[in-house]
Structure formats: C-alpha cells, structure tokens
Amino acid sequence: MTDAFYAVFARDLRVAFRRWSELAYPLVFFAIVVALFPLALSPTAAQLRDIGTGVLWVALLLSSLLALDGLFRGDADDGTLEQLLMSPVAITVTVFAKLAAHALVTLLPLICLVPLMALSFNIPVAALPTLAVALLLAAPTLSVLVALGAALTVSLRRGGAIVGLLVLPLTGPLLIFGTRATDLGVNGEPTAAPLFFLAALAALALALGPLAIAAAVKVGLE
Amino acid sequence: MIDFIQMGGDGAYVWSAYGITLAVLIVNIVLVRARHRTALRRAREIAAQTEVPRRQPKVHRVQ
Amino acid sequence: MKLPRWFHQLGSPPYVYRLADKLGPWLGGLGCATLAIGVVWGLAIAPPDYQQDEVYRIIFIHPQTAYVGMMAYGVMAVAAAIGYIWRLKIAHAVAVSAAPIGAWFTFCALVTGAIWGRPTWGTYWQWGDPRIMSETLLLFLFLGYLALRGAFDDRDKADKITAILAVVGVVNLPIIHYSVEWWNSLHQGPTILRGDGPAMTTDMLLPFLITVLGFTLTFYWLLLRRLQAEIVEREGDARWLREFLPGSVA
Numbered sequence: 001m002t003d004a005f006y007a008v009f010a011r012d013l014r015v016a017f018r019r020w021s022e023l024a025y026p027l028v029f030f031a032i033v034v035a036l037f038p039l040a041l042s043p044t045a046a047q048l049r050d051i052g053t054g055v056l057w058v059a060l061l062l063s064s065l066l067a068l069d070g071l072f073r074g075d076a077d078d079g080t081l082e083q084l085l086m087s088p089v090a091i092t093v094t095v096f097a098k099l100a101a102h103a104l105v106t107l108l109p110l111i112c113l114v115p116l117m118a119l120s121f122n123i124p125v126a127a128l129p130t131l132a133v134a135l136l137l138a139a140p141t142l143s144v145l146v147a148l149g150a151a152l153t154v155s156l157r158r159g160g161a162i163v164g165l166l167v168l169p170l171t172g173p174l175l176i177f178g179t180r181a182t183d184l185g186v187n188g189e190p191t192a193a194p195l196f197f198l199a200a201l202a203a204l205a206l207a208l209g210p211l212a213i214a215a216a217v218k219v220g221l222e
Numbered sequence: 223m224i225d226f227i228q229m230g231g232d233g234a235y236v237w238s239a240y241g242i243t244l245a246v247l248i249v250n251i252v253l254v255r256a257r258h259r260t261a262l263r264r265a266r267e268i269a270a271q272t273e274v275p276r277r278q279p280k281v282h283r284v285q
Numbered sequence: 286m287k288l289p290r291w292f293h294q295l296g297s298p299p300y301v302y303r304l305a306d307k308l309g310p311w312l313g314g315l316g317c318a319t320l321a322i323g324v325v326w327g328l329a330i331a332p333p334d335y336q337q338d339e340v341y342r343i344i345f346i347h348p349q350t351a352y353v354g355m356m357a358y359g360v361m362a363v364a365a366a367i368g369y370i371w372r373l374k375i376a377h378a379v380a381v382s383a384a385p386i387g388a389w390f391t392f393c394a395l396v397t398g399a400i401w402g403r404p405t406w407g408t409y410w411q412w413g414d415p416r417i418m419s420e421t422l423l424l425f426l427f428l429g430y431l432a433l434r435g436a437f438d439d440r441d442k443a444d445k446i447t448a449i450l451a452v453v454g455v456v457n458l459p460i461i462h463y464s465v466e467w468w469n470s471l472h473q474g475p476t477i478l479r480g481d482g483p484a485m486t487t488d489m490l491l492p493f494l495i496t497v498l499g500f501t502l503t504f505y506w507l508l509l510r511r512l513q514a515e516i517v518e519r520e521g522d523a524r525w526l527r528e529f530l531p532g533s534v535a
Contacts (some may be wrong), residue, residue: 169425
C-alpha cells in the first residue's frame, strides 16, 4: 500500500515539475491580490497591521483555488485516473497521495510566501512563528477542501467557474480560527485555543475528506 | 385602523418584511404550479406519440 | 435488515406521487390557514412590546423563516444521503425539491432580519453578527448546491455529486455556526445584535408557536408540490402517469 502511495505521489510530483512554470501562478496571484488591498485602501501603518491578517488569509484561500486542475482533471483527461481507479489499490490511498503531492507543490510555496508578505503589512517578526504554525495546521484542511472542489467538478468542462462558490463557504471556520490565531500572535497573547481548533479541523478533514473525494471522483468518471 | 397600518411609526419596516415574505411564498407557489403543468403537458405529448403506432389495426392477409 | 413496507412504498414514484396528490391540498390548506391565523394574531391581536413597541412583530416571521431554511438543508442532506446509499431516485428528487425552497426561506430570513435590524439596532447589516454570518453562509451553501446541480447534463451524475456536496455541507453547518459564535463572543463590539428579541409573554408566545407550525407545514406543502413536478419531469413517459395527464390519453 505504501508502495502505491509513493508511486502515485512521485508521479504527481514529476508531472507537476514538468510544467514548473505553472507552479508559479498561484504565487504570483497571491502577490497580486495582496498588493491590491493597500492600493484600494490607502491604509496608514497601523491600519496595515489591522487588515494584514485578514488580507493574507483571504488571499491564501483564493490563490489555493488556482492550481485545482492539476489534481484530477489532467489525469481524468488522459485516462490515467480511470486506470488508477481500476487498479487493486484502494482509491483513498490514491487520493491521499494526490493530496500530499498537491499540498507539497502548491500549498507549501504559498505558505512560505505568506510570512514574507506579512512583514510588509507591519506584522511583527515575533508573530511569525504563530502565523507559520497556523498555516501549517490549516494546510491539510485547505488541501482537502480544494481537492473536494476539484473532485466534484472533475467531469464538468468548465467546472472551474463554480468551484470557488462551492469551496469558499466551506472555508469559513478555517478562516475564523486562522486569523484569530494570527491576531493573537500579533498581540502577544496565548494562541493555544484557535490552534487547537485548527488541528481539530485538520484531523476531521483528513479523516472524512478523502472518502468524499474518492466518492466524487468515482461518480465523476462513470 | 390607521394606527394598525402605521405600527407606531415603524409601519414601513413591518409591512415590507411581511410583504416580502408573502411575495416569496406566492412566487414559490406560482412558479411550481406552472412547472408542474408544463411537465404534465410534455408528458402528455410523449404519451400521445407512443400511443399512436399501437392504435393501428393489424391487417391479416388471407392467402 | 428487514425494512418496513412503507419504506419500500416510499421508494416508488407512483406511490409517492399519488400520496402527494391526495395529501397536498390538505397540507396546503392546513399550512396556509395556520400561517394566516398566526400572522393575523401576531399583527393585530398581540400587544405591543415593552422595548420594541410595534416593530417587534417581525418576530413572527424572521426566526421562523431562518429555522425552516436550516430544516430544509437538513431534509435535503438526509434525502440526498438516502438516495446515494440506497440508490433511490425518489430520495434524490426530494433533495432537489428542498433546495430552492430552503434558499428562498433563507433569503427571507436575511431580508426580514435586515429590515428588523434598522429600527431596532440602527443598522441593516452588521457583518460581525453571528446569526447573519451563519445565515449568509447557509444561503451560499444552497446556491452552491443549485449551481453544481445545474452544471451537469446527466441527471444521475448530478444527483450523486450534489448528494456528496450536501452531506459535506451538513457536516460543516454546525462547525460554521459554532466557530462564528465563538469568534463573535470574543469581540466586544458587534454583540449589540445579539439577543433573541423581546422576552416573550404568553400573548406573544402563542402566535409565535403558531407561525412556526404554519411555516413548517407550508414548507412541506411547497416541498410536495415541487416533488410532484420533479417526479413528472423524471418519469415523463411512465404508464402510471397517464391517469394524471390533462385530457387522459390512457
């Protein structure tokens, strides 16, 4: 089973790196969205810090929707996904492998970029570790939700348009706890509570998510 | 009566709230009724098409 | 597991259609009558509130529409799950029928809530309020379900895919609701919108409960009517339908 996991995982990584320039799109998108806010708001230095947390997290959510296609649609188009479904390996293993590869290739660079951008919003350096932990705890949930959106729309020709409508409302709690943790970190207060909630969300997402994703992929390819 | 409509000065709020809710209920009823009728009509068309061939009498040729 | 007979009967579209046809008018009459009684009672007979004077009367429609909206999502999710697990087309039809009604009721809840907010708390919309956030997200969940359904040409596929979305959504609803409440309890500012409205004496409680019943019955009546239309669309050329067609062809 682990062999199958690594096989799918490695293959997805290879496919992603073959078009490595496309990996940059979500990062650039993130930077653009983040830059638009000060342009629109003309904030003072203090205001920047107030809005910074929210802007960064929202931009992260939006950017993570960009690289959806790489998850399932590419493989669905060339028949690889059907092959994977027909193989004796459990679908959930395949899903986990794809989630891991996608998180590594799309989310991780974004997560690395966020603290950098945070500095530009006058968020104190002391708050960055909390931000980093919050992001890492949020990553699995975000990965699952994004993959769910991709799986539900895998058989649609222009599914990309409504994926945002499907996924973003579900990210509400993630946004709430993530920004709360970051704000507490900025103010130097204890951050355990929201971080624990983020961890709980991640556990729930990883436990139930792949089931729903696998079911959606199976139905989508019928 | 006037007092009833004015609702202590807040008449606009109360009546618009009730009015919008009533309007939504009516819209729901009317639209669904129309849809039901259209669906039944289309079903009748389909039924009419499939009934006709069966109505033709069988002609037995006597050798 | 031996399933009761009525479970199998409910899986049959003709049975459900006939039942809806017979039950519908009664349910509709009862629902509308109850609602009318409750509304008239609440508008004309119940005394004005100590704090909110007359405008509190929105309490006879706002919480009810919000509650029915949430119930509609529950009905939708349960029906979709049943349809997915037991492969019952009729269950999927119920889910599809519940969605637009739920969306409309949630819309009403948001609008009546905003209208109520202006004279009582000075503002139509307060993004910080947990109730507003939860209701708004619920509306988005409904819209997402309807959008996803509309995007599929294959009805079978649409049924199953939206079933998955509905179940994921229903798991999310309590999480969303709780996290928004938790988040709001930490902020000092926007808590002015909290509070269930005026404290209820029996004068107000009775019409309140009557309108709850009225809206619930009306919801189920609307659901049955939509379900009938949905069944006809799905079973178009079935023989059992013939007796219901205008100008009987059977």
